[in-house]
Amino acid sequence: MDFRFDTLAIHAGQPNEQRTGAVTFPIFQTSTFGQLKPGVTRGFSYGRTDNPTRRALEECVAALEGGGQGIAFASGLAAASACLQLLRSGDHIIASRDLYGGVYRLFTKVYSKFGLDFTFADLTDPTQLEAAFRPETKLLWLESPSNPLLRITDIAAASALAKSRGALVVADNTFATPYLQQPLRLGADIVLHSTTKYLNGHSDVIGGILVVRDAERAAELRFIQNAVGAVPGPQDCFLILRGIKTLGVRMERHCRNAVQVAEFLAGHPKVRRVHFPGFAWHHGHEIARRQQRMFGAMISIELRASLAETQRFATLTKLFTLAESLGSVKSLLCHPPTMTHASVEPEVRRKNGIPDGLVRLSVGIEDAEDLIGDLGQALERIVSSAEFDEDRTAPGRPALS
Ligand SMILES: *Cc1c(COP(=O)(O)O)cnc(C)c1O
Numbered sequence: 001m002d003f004r005f006d007t008l009a010i011h012a013g014q015p016n017e018q019r020t021g022a023v024t025f026p027i028f029q030t031s032t033f034g035q036l037k038p039g040v041t042r043g044f045s046y047g048r049t050d051n052p053t054r055r056a057l058e059e060c061v062a063a064l065e066g067g068g069q070g071i072a073f074a075s076g077l078a079a080a081s082a083c084l085q086l087l088r089s090g091d092h093i094i095a096s097r098d099l100y101g102g103v104y105r106l107f108t109k110v111y112s113k114f115g116l117d118f119t120f121a122d123l124t125d126p127t128q129l130e131a132a133f134r135p136e137t138k139l140l141w142l143e144s145p146s147n148p149l150l151r152i153t154d155i156a157a158a159s160a161l162a163k164s165r166g167a168l169v170v171a172d173n174t175f176a177t178p179y180l181q182q183p184l185r186l187g188a189d190i191v192l193h194s195t196t197k198y199l200n201g202h203s204d205v206i207g208g209i210l211v212v213r214d215a216e217r218a219a220e221l222r223f224i225q226n227a228v229g230a231v232p233g234p235q236d237c238f239l240i241l242r243g244i245k246t247l248g249v250r251m252e253r254h255c256r257n258a259v260q261v262a263e264f265l266a267g268h269p270k271v272r273r274v275h276f277p278g279f280a281w282h283h284g285h286e287i288a289r290r291q292q293r294m295f296g297a298m299i300s301i302e303l304r305a306s307l308a309e310t311q312r313f314a315t316l317t318k319l320f321t322l323a324e325s326l327g328s329v330k331s332l333l334c335h336p337p338t339m340t341h342a343s344v345e346p347e348v349r350r351k352n353g354i355p356d357g358l359v360r361l362s363v364g365i366e367d368a369e370d371l372i373g374d375l376g377q378a379l380e381r382i383v384s385s386a387e388f389d390e391d392r393t394a395p396g397r398p399a400l401s
Pocket of ligand 1 (some may be wrong): 075076077084100102103143147170175193194195196197206207208377
């Protein structure tokens with residue numbers, strides 16, 4: 001039977017346990033599995049290779065992405081690393097310019113040492129994307145909405161172009177989650193998640209996962225998962241599965257709250273600019289409307305304030321915790337220039353549109369009025385400067401979907 005998203009989130013890969021009928025899929029906390037005869041197993045041999053709780057998570061996320069197989073990793077970056085391990089020295093990768101800082105670091109500081117070559121382009125611009133392709137381009141790395149500016153890439157158009165050039169497409173779907181967007185249906189080959197974020201949703205696990213349709217590619221990635229060994233433990237898989245059960249209801253509330261918070265911020269005199277795909281003026285709004293169910297719950301703002309006042313703002317909120325990460329039930333806030341994107345060189349950062357006054361909000365599922373009150377009192381207390389007056393976005397109503 002074909003079940004819909006919210007049913008799959010609770011049932012896919014997680015039947016009631018056979019022996020006792022336990023309705024929650026158990027944590028198989030074991031490193032190895034007894035064999036029937038030498039080399040003959042009951043389907044599981046060794047904990048790095050496979051584990052029933054991990055397999056339940058892999059099947060569940062694959063079902064949610066509408067894909068064939070999930071392959072789980074110890075972190076989002078371990079999952080990203082596995083994608084690069086599909087390549088060989090001399091291969092070329094095109095990636096979006098405003099990329100998650102840790103992925104940028106993985107590319108430029110680790111894999112560039114092994115003869116992989118990277119081009120960072122503005123993938124929201126089809127001409128730039130087209131120009132970046134070379135005969136040896138093997139991978140196109142998309143992030144939409146992107147981090148931290150929430151820029152939107154047309155996943156279907158970019159994937160079609162990559163396909164025509166013989167390159168695979170990896171889509172980092174961490175910000176949108178499969179509830180809002182399913183990149184495999186839009187033509188991507190591999191979907192990546194940091195399950196640390198919305199999929200787990202409760203700020204208590206680090207994890208990552210890939211989802212692929214092509215069986216041969218899945219087998220290659222599963223080989224890498226076992227051969228390299230960056231696998232998640234069964235407890236963590238259990239917690240992520242538990243989080244996923246409420247993904248749909250959480251995302252509805254996250255997105256509703258974000259619309260209210262974005263509207264408040266866009267009308268605030270100390271806010272110079274609001275980056276949120278729900279605004280009609282946001283670059284890529286129409287594409288987001290087409291490829292996403294709702295606009296997500298990540299908002300970036302540029303304050304009309306100096307670096308020092310921006311950093312002070314980040315310490316004045318009481319409900320928004322100043323912390324790395326996103327996608328939790330609890331609201332979080334960060335200062336990308338000195339936190340998530342500190343590993344990106346300052347001149348590259350500014351060139352990529354990440355000014356010192358940028359603050360990124362991950363809107364949680366608390367009461368929206370309380371969140372607005374919290375941001376309001378923190379904005380009251382900072383000193384704004386007229387030098388940041390020009391180019392302010394007009395207030396307006398963001399759309400929900
Ligand atoms: C957090 C994040 C990652 C890295 O995931 P970890 O679980 O922290 O290793 C990759 N991509 C995006 C978009 C992220 O937000």
